Amino acid sequence: MLARHMPLGFGFWHQTAGFDIEQALIPFAASSSTYGTAFFVGLLNTLLVAALGIVLATLLGFLIGIARLSGNFVVARLSAAYVEMFRNIPLLLQLLFWYNAILRPLPAPRQSLHLPRGAVLNNRGIMLPGPHAAAGSWPMALALVLAIALGAGFLMAARRSRKLTGYARGLGWWGLALALALPLATALAFGPPLHVTMPQLQGFNYVHGLSIYPELLALLLGLSLYTAAFIAEIVRAGIQSVARGQREAAAALGLPPVQILRWVVVPQALRVIIPPLTNQYLNLTKNSTLAVAIGYPDLAQVFMGTVLNQTGAAVQIVFITMGVYLAISLVTALAMNLWNRRMALHER
Amino acid sequence: MTTRISLALVTLTAMATLAGVAHATSTLDTVKQRGMLQCGVETSLPGFGIPDDKGNWTGLDVDTCRAVATAVFGDPTKVKFVPLTPKDRFTALQSGEIDMLSRDTTWTQSRQSAQGLLFTGVNYYDGQGFMVRKSLGVTSALKLNGASICVQQGSTSEQNLADYFQTHHMTFKPVNFDNADAIIKAYDSGRCDALTTDASGLASERLKLGNPADHIILPEIISKEPLGPSVRKGDDQWFDIVQWSLFAMIDAEELGVTQANVDTMMKSTNPAIKRLLGVEGDYGKTMGLTNDWAYNIIKKVGNYGEVFERNVGSGSPLKLKRGLNQLWNKGGILYAPPLD
Numbered sequence: 001m002l003a004r005h006m007p008l009g010f011g012f013w014h015q016t017a018g019f020d021i022e023q024a025l026i027p028f029a030a031s032s033s034t035y036g037t038a039f040f041v042g043l044l045n046t047l048l049v050a051a052l053g054i055v056l057a058t059l060l061g062f063l064i065g066i067a068r069l070s071g072n073f074v075v076a077r078l079s080a081a082y083v084e085m086f087r088n089i090p091l092l093l094q095l096l097f098w099y100n101a102i103l104r105p106l107p108a109p110r111q112s113l114h115l116p117r118g119a120v121l122n123n124r125g126i127m128l129p130g131p132h133a134a135a136g137s138w139p140m141a142l143a144l145v146l147a148i149a150l151g152a153g154f155l156m157a158a159r160r161s162r163k164l165t166g167y168a169r170g171l172g173w174w175g176l177a178l179a180l181a182l183p184l185a186t187a188l189a190f191g192p193p194l195h196v197t198m199p200q201l202q203g204f205n206y207v208h209g210l211s212i213y214p215e216l217l218a219l220l221l222g223l224s225l226y227t228a229a230f231i232a233e234i235v236r237a238g239i240q241s242v243a244r245g246q247r248e249a250a251a252a253l254g255l256p257p258v259q260i261l262r263w264v265v266v267p268q269a270l271r272v273i274i275p276p277l278t279n280q281y282l283n284l285t286k287n288s289t290l291a292v293a294i295g296y297p298d299l300a301q302v303f304m305g306t307v308l309n310q311t312g313a314a315v316q317i318v319f320i321t322m323g324v325y326l327a328i329s330l331v332t333a334l335a336m337n338l339w340n341r342r343m344a345l346h347e348r
Numbered sequence: 349m350t351t352r353i354s355l356a357l358v359t360l361t362a363m364a365t366l367a368g369v370a371h372a373t374s375t376l377d378t379v380k381q382r383g384m385l386q387c388g389v390e391t392s393l394p395g396f397g398i399p400d401d402k403g404n405w406t407g408l409d410v411d412t413c414r415a416v417a418t419a420v421f422g423d424p425t426k427v428k429f430v431p432l433t434p435k436d437r438f439t440a441l442q443s444g445e446i447d448m449l450s451r452d453t454t455w456t457q458s459r460q461s462a463q464g465l466l467f468t469g470v471n472y473y474d475g476q477g478f479m480v481r482k483s484l485g486v487t488s489a490l491k492l493n494g495a496s497i498c499v500q501q502g503s504t505s506e507q508n509l510a511d512y513f514q515t516h517h518m519t520f521k522p523v524n525f526d527n528a529d530a531i532i533k534a535y536d537s538g539r540c541d542a543l544t545t546d547a548s549g550l551a552s553e554r555l556k557l558g559n560p561a562d563h564i565i566l567p568e569i570i571s572k573e574p575l576g577p578s579v580r581k582g583d584d585q586w587f588d589i590v591q592w593s594l595f596a597m598i599d600a601e602e603l604g605v606t607q608a609n610v611d612t613m614m615k616s617t618n619p620a621i622k623r624l625l626g627v628e629g630d631y632g633k634t635m636g637l638t639n640d641w642a643y644n645i646i647k648k649v650g651n652y653g654e655v656f657e658r659n660v661g662s663g664s665p666l667k668l669k670r671g672l673n674q675l676w677n678k679g680g681i682l683y684a685p686p687l688d
């Protein structure tokens with residue numbers, strides 16, 4: 001690196017960034033924040049889109065996977081068409097499509113569409129009434145932690161008591177009452193923890209409230225719809241792996257279809273579904289780096305993009321970034337393995 | 349997918365750098381052996397660096413590459429143009445993927461001291477500006493408080509923008525993209541109220557819009573952007589070649605030597621012209637080239653004024669004025685050291 005006259009070490013971490021990022025979940029300002037803070041802004045944006053994407057893709061994937069096995073011909077065909085379409089078009093194209101599809105038809109801020117409850121839609125995104133921290137937010141956070149701890153303590157005590165004596169002695173109820181009373185009292189004493197602001201047009205843009213930018217929407221939409229197609233196939237395979245006799249036996253017992261799905265089919269199908277599902281979650285997270293194409297400030301865009309370009313610390317930054325994606329993948333895989341173990345067949 | 353591939357590439361590059369694939373041979377030898385100069389240019393910036401649908405490149409920065417290729421090979425076609433986004437350009441130079449960078453790149457202290465680049469000169473003196481839709485009714489950058497602004501990621505523009513708004517106690521919402529086409533598309537679709545980049549870049553990007561006349565460039569110029577070619581540190585001979593290829597074009601204009609008259613100028617009695625064209629002295633040899641290096645540049649690429657007019661001036665759709673880029677003795681600040 002010396003031979004290439006590239007900077008060594010991590011001195012850049014504490015240097016002032018000097019550039020701005022539109023979507024920052026933690027306070028960030030060009031003039032005072034560091035490259036290190038920019039890293040965390042990017043990381044949080046990656047985690048945000050990955051987490052939301054996983055939830056959406058899972059819901060949609062399960063829905064479509066189940067619909068594909070539906071006795072209703074139209075529903076089954078439509079689901080099949082969905083799967084074929086979304087998994088066969090390259091994700092990058094889908095992202096660019098959604099980004100333009102969202103941006104093009106939407107009006108400029110001054111001609112915004114007004115939605116119920118003060119929400120606003122325009123080509124800068126969706127602006128919602130947004131919660132902001134108020135005077136009471138720290139005491140409330142403390143109170144919530146305490147309430148949860150106390151509640152859990154009482155609940156455990158109740159369980160132990162039931163095991164030992166057969167009586168819960170109402171401990172659980174006491175716990176619940178305390179867990180509710182504590183935050184309530186805090187709110188009364190310190191004022192409400194949050195106050196809600198409404199989006200307001202000021203000059204070029206809406207201010208206040210909570211803005212969801214088109215880049216996040218497009219990325220979320222693209223990642224979820226694409227991954228859902230794969231999850232649907234996994235779910236279908238999982239359900240089909242459950243022996244037909246199981247379903248018939250449940251029906252013979254008189255269980256309604258929803259209960260058959262919930263208590264007989266799904267638990268057995270999950271054993272087949274979870275391992276490949278993990279792969280899809282990992283793929284979704286890694287695919288989120290395509291954010292670069294539509295300007296969503298994720299870790300790759302902010303840190304491997306702007307920060308690398310400005311500092312020239314290529315080697316350090318590439319290694320940190322790879323490390324982070326590896327860590328995210330490992331944690332996801334670990335969580336899924338734990339779930340898998342819980343769902344696995346326990347032979348007696 | 350592309351991102352993951354480029355991630356892999358950057359990693360490989362980084363590892364190669366770690367391993368220190370050192371420059372055992374000189375850049376000039378490498379270029380000669382390869383038979384081709386590899387020059388980093390824009391992806392698409394009309395007038396500065398842009399390929400047509402047949403893959404022919406044109407532009408001021410592109411011709412700067414051609415001048416160097418001509419100095420080395422006597423042949424302006426011996427260049428492979430490597431289109432680079434602003435974000436990737438320095439890594440490409442550091443890793444040895446390109447021999448020189450000629451890509452709308454501002455000469456700054458940190459790029460030189462921290463990033464291992466050496467700027468060899470300036471081929472376009474510029475400054476950063478803003479473009480807005482006329483219908484917005486904005487006439488000054490100072491009226492942009494609260495605006496959403498589209499900006500190139502990994503550029504000086506990104507930092508200047510933040511500086512400018514901070515100095516003037518205004519706020520803005522940045523929308524960053526890593527390539528020029530994405531920026532102009534987003535601006536066109538109304539995602540941003542304004543687009544900011546070098547003034548020359550604005551003039552150039554405006555040509556990509558449906559109806560260029562619907563957009564105006566605001567009067568404020570908020571920064572200094574001396575744009576010029578650069579090389580890796582550590583190879584002085586190569587630095588000389590890239591530097592003097594540009595200087596030769598500027599000196600040629602000053603001396604009145606043009607593509608059309610260069611052959612008759614060979615008989616000139618002016619000592620400065622004789623030295624420039626290699627009739628006298630060993631100016632080429634001292635850089636490892638032949639003495640007709642500058643003659644070839646002028647004959648096959650042109651002098652600076654010709655290259656300017658053809659690509660960005662009166663002979664082009666951009667119609668940029670010479671302005672600062674006029675010669676020093678004609679009211680501009682373009683000034684090349686003498687070829688003595």
Ligand SMILES: N[C@@H](CCC(=O)N[C@@H](CS)C(=O)NCC(=O)O)C(=O)O
Pocket residue numbers: 390391392393432433434452453454500502503504505527528545546549550553573575
């Ligand atoms: N001069 C500035 C900005 C240069 C720049 O990258 N401008 C963009 C926006 S106009 C550009 O050249 N894009 C053309 C392309 O990527 O092909 C710098 O060196 O950082």
